[in-house]
Amino acid sequence: MSASLPDTMPDSMFDTFFQAEARLFLLAGIRIALSEDGRDLTSLGIFEDSDLAVAHIVAKEDCVVAGLPLIPLILEFAGCEFQHLLNVDEGERVSSGAMLAAIQGPAQHLLRTERVILNYLGHLSGIATLTARYVAELKGSRTKLLDTRKTLPGLRYPEKYAVLVGGGQNHRLNLSEMLMVKDNHTDRAGGITPAVTKLRQAYPDDCPPIEVECRTLAEVDEAVAAQVSRIMLDNMDLPLLGQALARIPQGIETEVSGGVDLSNIAAIGALGPDFVSVGRITHSAPAADLSMRISRLE
Numbered sequence: 001m002s003a004s005l006p007d008t009m010p011d012s013m014f015d016t017f018f019q020a021e022a023r024l025f026l027l028a029g030i031r032i033a034l035s036e037d038g039r040d041l042t043s044l045g046i047f048e049d050s051d052l053a054v055a056h057i058v059a060k061e062d063c064v065v066a067g068l069p070l071i072p073l074i075l076e077f078a079g080c081e082f083q084h085l086l087n088v089d090e091g092e093r094v095s096s097g098a099m100l101a102a103i104q105g106p107a108q109h110l111l112r113t114e115r116v117i118l119n120y121l122g123h124l125s126g127i128a129t130l131t132a133r134y135v136a137e138l139k140g141s142r143t144k145l146l147d148t149r150k151t152l153p154g155l156r157y158p159e160k161y162a163v164l165v166g167g168g169q170n171h172r173l174n175l176s177e178m179l180m181v182k183d184n185h186t187d188r189a190g191g192i193t194p195a196v197t198k199l200r201q202a203y204p205d206d207c208p209p210i211e212v213e214c215r216t217l218a219e220v221d222e223a224v225a226a227q228v229s230r231i232m233l234d235n236m237d238l239p240l241l242g243q244a245l246a247r248i249p250q251g252i253e254t255e256v257s258g259g260v261d262l263s264n265i266a267a268i269g270a271l272g273p274d275f276v277s278v279g280r281i282t283h284s285a286p287a288a289d290l291s292m293r294i295s296r297l298e
Contacts, residue, residue, distance in 0.1 A: 014069040014090065017164065022157040022173075029154050030070070030077050033116045040112040052297040053107040055114070057100045057121065063288040064093050064132050066165040067124035067158070071101060074117050080109035091128070091165045100290070104297060114292045123155075124162040125288035131166025131281045134265055141269035143276050146171040146255070150279035159282045171277055179203075181212045183234070192219060196226040211255070220244045224252065233273070234258045242271055 018026050059065070068090050075082045082105035088094055100121075103110060134145050145168040151159045160170045172178045181195045189195035192212055200207050209229035214220045217240070223231045224247065233244050235258035248254055255275040256268050268276055 013164065014161070017161045018157065022161075025154070025157050027073070027077075029158065030074055030116070030120075032154070033119065034074070034077055034113070037112065037116065040108065043108045043111040047107040047111075049106060049108065051107045052105065053110055053294050054297050055103045055105075055110045055292050055294045057103075057117070058291050058293060059094050059096055059098045059100060060289040060291055061096050062094065063125045064128040064166055065090060065100060065121075065125050065288075066128035066162040067121040068101060070120050070124075070158075071103065071117055074113050074120070075103070075105065075109065078109050078113045080105050080113065082109070093132075107294070110292075110294055114294070118290050118292055119287075120158070122287040122290045123285075124158055124165070125290065127159055127162035127282055127285040128166035129288060130285040131163050131168045133262060134278055134281055135167040137262060137266045138269040138276070141266075141272070143256075143269040143273050144169050145281075146275045146277040147282055148257075148277050148279040149174075150283040152283075163281060166281070168281065169275075177208075179208050179210045180232075181210065181228075183213055183215065186213070186219075192222045193226055196223075196228060213257075214244070217244060217247065220247050224248060227252075229253060230255055230274075232257050232277075238264070238267055238271070241268065241273075245271055245273060 065088055068086055071084055082103055084101060084103045086101050087099050094100065131145065138145055147160055147163040147168055147170055149156070149172070156173065160173060163170060172180070179199050181192065185195050186192050189198065196210060196212065199210060211230040211232055212223040212226070212228045213232045213234050214223055215234050220231060230253035231248055232255045233241055236244060241256060245254055253275070254273040255277055256273045257277040260268060260276055260278050261280060265276060
């Protein structure tokens with residue numbers, strides 16, 4: 001099923017997302033990526049500082065494009081004087097063969113940054129493309145698609161940004177954004193009730209929202225009695241999900257997680273949970289196939 005996306009993403013989405021801590025992590029990641037590649041001895045040996053070139057970034061498959069604003073950031077970090085032109089919009093669905101961007105600058109710098117630029121754009125565009133497929137499967141339902149913290153170390157923020165570009169929504173960015181009682185918390189604390197009680201005692205003045213992961217109907221009933229903010233239904237089959245959702249009153253958000261893929265997400269959405277969280281859209285998204293073609297500047 002093809003995804004329905006807006007023609008363009010808001011110009012401010014990238015800058016709005018990458019502020020404060022998110023921007024610091026992004027810039028640190030770019031710095032590390034360039035450092036990993038070291039000095040490009042091949043290009044330094046072939047080209048003079050004055051040799052200019054033009055690079056075209058081309059899609060080799062249909063995809064949803066994400067990460068275009070990273071191009072100037074990477075080039076700036078590399079100390080490159082450049083001009084660039086974007087031929088498509090962030091979040092646009094493109095066909096194989098589409099030219100995404102053109103960059104003009106010193107050949108040494110373009111070749112040094114080639115793989116870093118393609119690694120970021122390919123990875124983020126792959127996430128956006130897969131996310132869009134999942135969002136399309138939920139069309140017509142009230143259920144919203146969430147990502148998870150199943151992200152590559154150091155790439156949490158770029159990957160979650162790509163989910164937004166693909167039409168999904170972000171779950172918590174880090175452990176401090178929500179109190180989430182998962183199975184290991186419950187098992188060690190002796191149950192949902194004592195775990196939730198201890199959290200409210202630990203944060204008496206301004207307790208953050210509490211989400212509780214439930215594996216059984218008994219745990220659902222216990223979480224409802226504890227009046228938590230959200231109940232996550234973990235690894236339940238469709239019949240059990242239907243029973244569990246029927247036991248949760250309005251006022252408590254519902255989230256389905258575990259074992260969700262493109263074959264069953266539409267059926268899950270038809271049951272009407274508020275959210276469905278899918279780790280696959282980040283940890284298993286294949287990179288979009290992009291290439292950079294560099295030619296001599298006449």
